[in-house]
Amino acid sequence: MPSLGSALLALAFFSTFAAASFALLGRNGDRRRIDLSRRLVYAVCGLLTACVVIIELAFLGDDFGFRIVQQHSSIETPTFYKMAAMWSSQEGSLLLWAWVLSIAASAALYSTRNRLRELVPWATAVMMGVAAFFTGLMLFAPDVSPFATLSPAPADGVGLTPLLRHPSMMIHPPMLYSGYVAFTVPFAFAVGALITRRLDSEWIRATRRFALIAWAFLGVGLLLGARWSYTELGWGGYWAWDPVENAALMPWLLGTAFLHSIMVQEKRGMLKVWNACLIVGTFSMALLGTFLVRSGVLQSIHAFGDNTVGPYVLGLIAVVLLGSTALIVSRLDDLRSPKRIDSLVSREAVFLVNNLLLVGLTAVIFWGTFFPLISELFTGTKASLAAPWFDRYTTPLAILLVLFTGIGPLLAWRRVSWASARRVFRVPLAVAAVTLVGLLLFSDAGGKPWALALFVFAAFALSGLAQEFWNGAVARRRLSGGSLPGAMAALVGRNRRRYGGYIVHAGIAVLLIGIAASSSFQTNRDLKLAPGESTVVDGREVTYERPTVRVTDEYLQFGALLSVAEDGGEPVLLRPSRRYFRPTGSGTGLISAYFDGEATSEVGLRAGAGSDLWTAVQPGLGEVQKRVRKADEGFEACLRGAPGTPPQCDVLSGLMRAAAANPALQAPALEQITKLQSLAAERIAGSYLDDDTPATFKVIVDPLVTWMWIGGLIALSGALIALWPSRGRRRGALVRTESDAQKEAKYREIRDAELDHASGKLSDEDFALIDAELRREAVEILDRV
């Protein structure tokens, strides 16, 4: 099987070259060659799918002849984690990268198979170039072949490290990778557009969906990573400004900027240089994320030992950056737009501000992330920046972003008169003012000005969005009757991009409320309590009722039963614990190995709409460890048959002597000893219950943190609404030609303006002007057809 896999991988590698070559040979309109190159891309996808299937089957079938299986799985690994173990390895991640890329490339080429004749060959070449890079790495770079073999095949594998045994392990890495990878598609089409000088918005229309999918995937990946950190890592936080986290956040932020600014190009033909730079930046950041994960140049809590593919990825980033910069510079004349932003009170002006904020945010994070390298360059010492530095800059930028998240949807495209603006801003401003007064009077938010500002701006944004939905639904009902909820559903259904986007905005506002509240008003206490003792944390009485112990085949677990009572209410029981995973393999040596093994915190968490109560325990194992040391000494003496040991030891020492003389007896002897040690370890673990030693607890009261996850889910649902294909598309009425697409886009703009007028966002005079402009532009497009 491994050789079949290698052969398929090699075939995929050559197919990427063939696809790129035929695409470029057919770039002057040779239909046959282009069709062939597209089919070759499908073939790459099929071949890589087969490779993934082979690896997955090897994992499921415990085929330890595969090195990747031996090092990342074991017979005892639960099936669920066997399936996810592929991407916990470096070679598996590379395969995942290449595979997802081949899927994205196939989908992109399928959806453009009848249009963009000039541009597609170049886009194909770029996507296949990247695919060739990653398949080539697996084939030629040292130690990263997913089909490396071990001979003879070991009987069992190392197993997946316990820390990664979290349900989100199944989806978090593929989500992040899909996000990184899907940005290749808009990048490739942008390069095609630049090379062929087809610089209107056709490449954007063809790839907008892919950018949005990439953005959504990356967002989900980030959120799942945060969730994993919160529930699995035992420190109670969800974000640490760690380089690897930042590496995923940066392309997401730039991608957010890109998704907004391409709308300006689509509708107004402006910001072309900016968009080209943004997609190059986003794609480079995605590659940089891959590089950071692989290279170990930065000190991160994620240790990614292998340094084998980092330099290659860095080379690819250099090629991408230099090539794209040269290309953009050489096309500057074609990229210049004759148009100007009409007014500062317009949606495109707000988008520009939001873009600057997002790029500024990315720049801050980039500087902070790479500061150790920068400081080494200038001062000779590697110095790093901690979370407070990041917070100082990102907090005000994020707060301003929320404000503009609210302002953007309230303004129409092109220009809005002050009178109309005043009308749409009235309600949100009033809500913001009420929120401000309410928070100052009835909460302690006044002491935290940043958080206060964020709450007020979020209230502004959310009420503005609610007003949008309300006005739109009312206008819709006026036109077509029916109930208000029905009108609301029809409104969203017919304008998915717009209202899906608004839902994303609402989700992000809610998410930031959760972040601001939980980071500013968190109570975080480290306590030392003996069984029976209690103390008060943030008005709650926390009692350490009793210690708990659990012994399973996989681990020894020491925990605590905590009861938490909130002024007179029914006490809540929480069970934080710590698991010590048993050593794997036979002949483990010492009993202490059972207590020194990989340990994970199991958090005792009670989530609530108001606040989360988060607890973790560090059991006091001092006494237990003393007993372990004594047991180890006794055991050793026993095996030696030292004088004064109990009579049962004679059997053991006899066994040892026999094993020393006869190698055939060694395996069963070791097995016996392991069994005895395991029993002793379990007995000692049980003694923890009677110890009465104090344990260290971390108790966190996290207000509103649940809303962070809820906000993320709201944003995701908004993205899905925006992505859902429109009715025409579903029926198969595909947009055939570029001019059709332009026509459709212009009609949509006219409908948007009509909706803005009907819902009161545009005054009669504004609407008359804009409508006339739009119709004139539509006629121009029709004339060209």
Next chain:
Amino acid sequence: MPVDPDRKRKIRLVSALSVAVLLAVALIYTSFSAATDARQPSELLAGTPGTTAQMNGRVVKGSIHEQGDGIAFEVVDRDGGSQALPVTYTGTVPDPFRGGREIVLTGEVQDGTFVGEPGTLTTKCPSKFTTQNDA
């Protein structure tokens, strides 16, 4: 008096750029002053005590024991080295912390012992892509 639109654009551009430059200077300035130096245990043993530093080292296997309210252990340079630096630390310990692991801890040297600030101990996650000798 009507302002020439091109001139207006230029003024806007220049003021936006100057704001950006000012912010960038602030960013650069604060980053150099806020950063903590990263030091290896051997450098800390040789250097002057009493300055806050971020220590990157590897925990000596078998050196971890409870002491007072917290724990005490020894660290050596990441790539080995014979000089061991004693460390004390109070507070909760991250999951992957144990002998042989690489850690990052902020604190300062007092009387030959590195005293870690509570809550600053991070252990490198051994999770993904472990090398063979690590696994």
